[in-house]
Amino acid sequence: MVFHCRCFSFSLQENEEIEYETITQTNSTMTETFHTACSDFSLSVSNFHSKTTEFPNLAEKPSNLRVFTVAELKAATKNFCGEYKLGEGGFGSVYKGVVKSLEYPFHEVQVAVKYADGVL
Numbered sequence: 001m002v003f004h005c006r007c008f009s010f011s012l013q014e015n016e017e018i019e020y021e022t023i024t025q026t027n028s029t030m031t032e033t034f035h036t037a038c039s040d041f042s043l044s045v046s047n048f049h050s051k052t053t054e055f056p057n058l059a060e061k062p063s064n065l066r067v068f069t070v071a072e073l074k075a076a077t078k079n080f081c082g083e084y085k086l087g088e089g090g091f092g093s094v095y096k097g098v099v100k101s102l103e104y105p106f107h108e109v110q111v112a113v114k115y116a117d118g119v120l
C-alpha cells in the first residue's frame, strides 16, 4: 500500500518558500491502495487496525493526489541516495527528490519521500 500526501510548505532559505510533497510508502496485507491527505492519515490507519466501519472508505473518496511507483520514487531520489537524505523520523528516513509535474510537463516539483524502515 502506498500513501501519498502533500503535507506542508517550509522555508529552505530565509525568503525562499518551497512547497514540498511528503510521500510515505509502507507495506501491509491490505490489498487496496488509497490516497489521503495527512490529516486523514491516522484516521485511515486506525480504521484499518480497529476494523470499525465508522469511517468512510477513503479509496472511494475523490482525490487529486498522485500515485508514484517504487521505480519513480527511486528515480526521483537517485535510489534513495545518502546525499539526498533530509532527515530521519520515527519509522524511516526522508529523502528529497524531484518529479515531473503532471500539469506542466516541463516543470519539476521538489518532493520529500519517506522510506519506511524494512519496506523494500
Ligand SMILES: Nc1ncnc2c1ncn2[C@@H]1O[C@H](COP(=O)(O)OP(=O)(O)OP(=O)(O)O)[C@@H](O)[C@H]1O
Binding pocket: 010, 020, 021, 022, 086, 087, 088, 089, 090, 091, 092, 093, 094, 112, 114
Ligand atoms: N518535507 C520535508 N522537507 C524537508 N525535510 C523534511 C521534510 N519532511 C521531513 N523532513 C525531514 O525528515 C525528518 C523526519 O521527518 P518525519 O516526517 O519522518 O518526522 P516524524 O514525523 O518525526 O517521523 P515519523 O512520522 O516517522 O514518526 C524531519 O525532522 C525533517 O528533518
